[in-house]
Amino acid sequence: MPTILKGALVLPDRILNGTITVVDGRIARIEEGFPDRGEGETFDFRGKYLLPGLIEVHGHMREPGLEYKEDIAHGTRAGLAGGYTTILDMPNTRPPTTTAGRVDEQIQRYAARSYCDFAINMGVSREEIDELRAVDPDKITGVKIFAAGHQSAPTTIPHLSDLARIFAILGERGLMAIVHAENQELIDYFLHHYRDIAGRHDPAAWGEVRNLSVVLTSVLEMISLAKYFGVKLYLLHLSTPEEFAAVDFGRRIGVEVYGEVTTAHLAFSSADYARYGNLINIAPALRSPEAQDQLWQLLRAGKIDTVVTDHAPHTLAEKQKASVWEVASGMPGLQEAIPVLVSNWIQRFGRETLEEGLIRIAQVTSGNIARIFGFEQKGALAVGKDADIVVIDTERTWRVRKEDLYTKNQWSVYEGLELLGRPLATFLRGQLVYHNGQIIGEPQGQRLKRRAA
Numbered sequence: 524m525p526t527i528l529k530g531a532l533v534l535p536d537r538i539l540n541g542t543i544t545v546v547d548g549r550i551a552r553i554e555e556g557f558p559d560r561g562e563g564e565t566f567d568f569r570g571k572y573l574l575p576g577l578i579e580v581h582g583h584m585r586e587p588g589l590e591y592k593e594d595i596a597h598g599t600r601a602g603l604a605g606g607y608t609t610i611l612d613m614p615n616t617r618p619p620t621t622t623a624g625r626v627d628e629q630i631q632r633y634a635a636r637s638y639c640d641f642a643i644n645m646g647v648s649r650e651e652i653d654e655l656r657a658v659d660p661d662k663i664t665g666v667k668i669f670a671a672g673h674q675s676a677p678t679t680i681p682h683l684s685d686l687a688r689i690f691a692i693l694g695e696r697g698l699m700a701i702v703h704a705e706n707q708e709l710i711d712y713f714l715h716h717y718r719d720i721a722g723r724h725d726p727a728a729w730g731e732v733r734n735l736s737v738v739l740t741s742v743l744e745m746i747s748l749a750k751y752f753g754v755k756l757y758l759l760h761l762s763t764p765e766e767f768a769a770v771d772f773g774r775r776i777g778v779e780v781y782g783e784v785t786t787a788h789l790a791f792s793s794a795d796y797a798r799y800g801n802l803i804n805i806a807p808a809l810r811s812p813e814a815q816d817q818l819w820q821l822l823r824a825g826k827i828d829t830v831v832t833d834h835a836p837h838t839l840a841e842k843q844k845a846s847v848w849e850v851a852s853g854m855p856g857l858q859e860a861i862p863v864l865v866s867n868w869i870q871r872f873g874r875e876t877l878e879e880g881l882i883r884i885a886q887v888t889s890g891n892i893a894r895i896f897g898f899e900q901k902g903a904l905a906v907g908k909d910a911d912i913v914v915i916d917t918e919r920t921w922r923v924r925k926e927d928l929y930t931k932n933q934w935s936v937y938e939g940l941e942l943l944g945r946p947l948a949t950f951l952r953g954q955l956v957y958h959n960g961q962i963i964g965e966p967q968g969q970r971l972k973r974r975a976a
Contacts, residue, residue, distance in 0.1 A: 526953050528912065529557050530568035533575070533885045535903050538878050543573070545910040548952035553906060566955070568914050571947060574885045575903050576608030576911030578892040579857065580701075580783065581759070581833040582641070584610070586632055588617025593836040593931045598857070599638040599968060601834075601929035603957040605858040606913030606946040609901055609971065610639045614646030614667050619678050621646045623658040630662065630970055637968030638956065640911075642898070644701055647689055648677040655692045661972065664896050665699030665757065670741050671707040681707035686748060694752035699896075701757045704741035704766075705733060705807060713737070714848075724846040726796040730808035735763055738807050742766050746773040746780060756780040757895065760833055762788045762807040764817040767826055781895050783829040784818055786860050790867060790937075791815075801850040802842050802936045805833070819871055823883065828895065830864065830887040832856040839934050855930040858946075859923060859937045860888070861915055865944030877917060897973035910953035913946050921945035927960060 526545040531538055544552040585593040602610050614620035620629050626645055633641045645663040672679040680686055693700050713732040717723045749756040761782045773780040791803050792815040821827050835853025844850045868880035893902025900909050923937045949957035956963050
């Protein structure tokens with residue numbers, strides 16, 4: 524029996540007041556208007572917007588080894604509540620997902636407990652580079668590379684010689700490089716200057732250390748390696764307009780390269796340290812209000828490929844350290860993502876541009892990600908696609924409260940803010956899995972397999 528959904532449909536090129544018919548988990552028909560054929564279960568969302576289910580590239584679910592921060596069950600429920608129907612798992616766990624065997628183990632963890640569909644981003648460590656030859660390419664999206672991080676961590680690959688060896692294997696095997704691009708040598712240099720010599724421990728010192736030169740040099744190095752070894756390159760959490768100019772340069776010299784930005788970099792700037800302190804500490808660092816404004820203009824112009832949350836939960840105790848150098852970097856954000864994007868878009872560009880914004884938001888949070896990662900069964904309200912759908916309310920204000928949150932530690936830097944666009948309902952492959960603040964049913968996430976267009 525079909526399922527019928529009615530409302531304002533956010534299609535790839537327009538918004539249509541219409542009806543979606545779902546059969547066997549996929550979109551079977553899209554039509555203008557609201558015909559009543561008396562068939563199947565009907566959900567009437569007229570007056571609300573229906574977008575394709577969101578895809579999170581940065582699924583830091585913290586399993587195994589860091590479950591006190593987050594876990595698969597809590598994190599993927601937070602995903603559904605935020606309109607995310609697909610989560611790509613990040614490998615910086617304990618132990619990290621840096622071997623073929625651990626990839627298999629991670630697939631089994633998600634298969635048993637994930638409320639969202641999922642896929643696995645493999646990692647790489649300095650001592651296990653040859654594992655990239657052993658893994659089944661069909662089991663992973665690509666390989667997450669930390670060009671910077673904790674200098675002593677085995678998954679930090681600061682030396683270009685090691686990075687070249689990794690890119691050579693990726694090129695041979697047709698695997699995508701998914702890169703956290705910061706220059707570790709420059710971080711160490713600036714850290715010595717600002718922390719050890721200048722004695723800075725304030726939140727803003729983080730941005731002085733992890734400045735433009737740190738990210739831009741690394742982005743250009745990754746583009747150079749991708750060009751030489753013929754590797755598809757996905758650059759994580761770019762934070763400056765200069766990095767997106769570098770992405771444009773990479774494309775002009777023949778590199779298949781993509782760049783993302785996070786909701787945190789769009790929502791906050793370095794000016795917000797005065798209010799939020801280390802709660803908004805993330806890597807790469809927040810930028811100036813002027814740079815943030817330029818990111819929004821690039822987003823509106825279609826110059827940013829994807830927007831993600833980089834959902835990276837920590838406990839409040841790990842965020843509330845006196846010295847910025849002791850703070851855990853990152854924060855949760857799956858449930859707040861769409862409201863943050865919708866509210867900030869309206870604030871910057873005006874309520875009259877809302878539908879323009881919704882089309883762009885659907886593109887960068889779903890459509891482009893599905894295309895880049897090869898999951899063409901996802902990403903759009905279109906006939907033949909999985910019926911992954913999120914319904915949002917752009918009229919009613921949501922005051923963010925910790926009791927509304929499904930993330931394990933139940934805190935949000937957005938707590939107390941009034942936002943528009945909170946998800947009202949989420950459908951995963953045609954099944955209603957979230958409605959009015961409540962998760963419905965048991966975990967039914969499936970591992971995604973690439974399906975080309």
